[in-house]
Amino acid sequence: MKILLRQYWSWMMIFSMTVLFLPSHSLANPEMGDQDKIKLDEAFHRIGEQFDVFFNYDQSLTSNIMVEYKETKNKSLNVVLSDLLKNTHLEYQIFGDQFVVIFQNSKAGIENLKNMITHVQGFVDEHEERSRNHRPVSILEPVAIQKLEEKRSCSISAEQLQMKKDIH
Numbered sequence: 001m002k003i004l005l006r007q008y009w010s011w012m013m014i015f016s017m018t019v020l021f022l023p024s025h026s027l028a029n030p031e032m033g034d035q036d037k038i039k040l041d042e043a044f045h046r047i048g049e050q051f052d053v054f055f056n057y058d059q060s061l062t063s064n065i066m067v068e069y070k071e072t073k074n075k076s077l078n079v080v081l082s083d084l085l086k087n088t089h090l091e092y093q094i095f096g097d098q099f100v101v102i103f104q105n106s107k108a109g110i111e112n113l114k115n116m117i118t119h120v121q122g123f124v125d126e127h128e129e130r131s132r133n134h135r136p137v138s139i140l141e142p143v144a145i146q147k148l149e150e151k152r153s154c155s156i157s158a159e160q161l162q163m164k165k166d167i168h
Contacts, residue, residue, distance in 0.1 A: 040065040043084055051077045057102035058112065061090060
């Protein structure tokens, strides 16, 4: 009986120690990693890979924000971003199909967004101006190999020219 009691307590101690040293999120979520509290920057990275989008944001706005992120395959980009940012002071705007701009929901944040748009528009205008001033080069016509051979045989090397001068 004493041996059984000692084995029981030994197993209880081993079990208790194992539970104490397990990561806390693995106890809360048996599918470890499905839903984590991660940095917002990391969530943007994962979303960018999943939806093939690029994020533009001021890292000073996101550096200390931790969010719960659960990767899903059946939600739209808008739903994922809305869920992700719902408890933050940030909002988003999607431009085209691939560009997501994150900004602070404040007067200063809107002002920064305007400045960024002005900067990007200047880049686009500059690119379009270069394209307008670029003159297309005419396409060269292919020359037949036979014509090249004829020209090559007609041309005289410097040595051949010197020999002709010496003869005359």
